[in-house]
Amino acid sequence: MKKKWCIFFFSFLFYYLTIPISVGFATEILPVDQLLIDSTSAITQNPDDAVAYCKRGIAYGAKNQYDLSNNDFKKAIEINPKYTYAYFCRGAFYGKQHKNDLALSDVNIAIQLDPYYAEAYTFRGALYSLNKQHDLAINDCNKAIEINPKLSNAYRVLGETYEKKLAYKEAINVYRKLILNAMLPQDKSLVDQAKNRIRLLGGDV
Numbered sequence: 001m002k003k004k005w006c007i008f009f010f011s012f013l014f015y016y017l018t019i020p021i022s023v024g025f026a027t028e029i030l031p032v033d034q035l036l037i038d039s040t041s042a043i044t045q046n047p048d049d050a051v052a053y054c055k056r057g058i059a060y061g062a063k064n065q066y067d068l069s070n071n072d073f074k075k076a077i078e079i080n081p082k083y084t085y086a087y088f089c090r091g092a093f094y095g096k097q098h099k100n101d102l103a104l105s106d107v108n109i110a111i112q113l114d115p116y117y118a119e120a121y122t123f124r125g126a127l128y129s130l131n132k133q134h135d136l137a138i139n140d141c142n143k144a145i146e147i148n149p150k151l152s153n154a155y156r157v158l159g160e161t162y163e164k165k166l167a168y169k170e171a172i173n174v175y176r177k178l179i180l181n182a183m184l185p186q187d188k189s190l191v192d193q194a195k196n197r198i199r200l201l202g203g204d205v
Contacts, residue, residue: 035059050079054086061093069093084113088120100127118148122157129161137161152178152187159197172203179205 036059042052057072073090076083091106104127110120125140141158144151155178162171175194182191195205 032059032062036063048079050076050083050086053079054083054089057086057093058089061089061096066093066097082113084110084117084120087113088117088123092123095123095127100131103127116147118144118151118154121147122151122154125154125161126157129157129164132164134161134165150181150183152182152184152190155181156190156193159194163197163201168201172198172201176203176205 035055039052039056039059042049043056046052053072053076057069057076060066060072061069070090070093073086073093076086077090080086087106087110091103091110094100094103094106104124107120107124107127110117111124114120121140121144125137125144128134128137128140138158138161141154141161144154145158148154155174159171159174159178162168162174175198178194179191182188198205
């Protein structure tokens with residue numbers, strides 16, 4: 001369960017981290033470390049920069065420094081109480097720590113602030129699926145897909161949820177839709193996973 005959750009979490013996070021380009025003979029810097037450097041610099045220049053606190057919260061969370069991460073998300077929300085993305089990210093890191101109740105609380109707020117936040121519906125669907133609330137998970141994933149038909153993670157969570165319900169035909173159909181709708185370079189691994197799941201479930205790719 002822990003390994004599967006971490007894979008899910010980082011598939012979300014991958015969409016939001018950028019890869020820096022090394023220059024000259026400088027030591028190669030990992031994306032998370034560069035994000036930490038850049039966001040700390042931005043906070044030094046402007047202590048009321050909610051976006052910078054959120055970015056640094058992501059960086060600390062990715063490095064498993066959860067106390068520092070939570071402090072930065074809290075600060076970002078104090079500066080901007082309607083900062084939807086900060087709630088979403090803090091919820092995601094709560095999820096990574098298996099604090100699902102806190103994660104659900106934050107993602108609920110994110111959805112209240114932005115009812116068209118497809119990624120938030122997908123994340124909440126994943127939480128419901130982990131809690132074996134499969135019908136709620138299916139509803140949220142379908143809502144995410146309604147908002148953004150190209151959101152591959154929503155199809156993946158939906159397919160996995162149908163598998164948990166032993167609804168294999170429905171799962172195969174969802175995975176096929178994932179393959180048809182995947183658009184982004186980072187979707188390739190999800191497409192490969194979907195193809196494997198279809199084959200394992202006895203379907204044709």
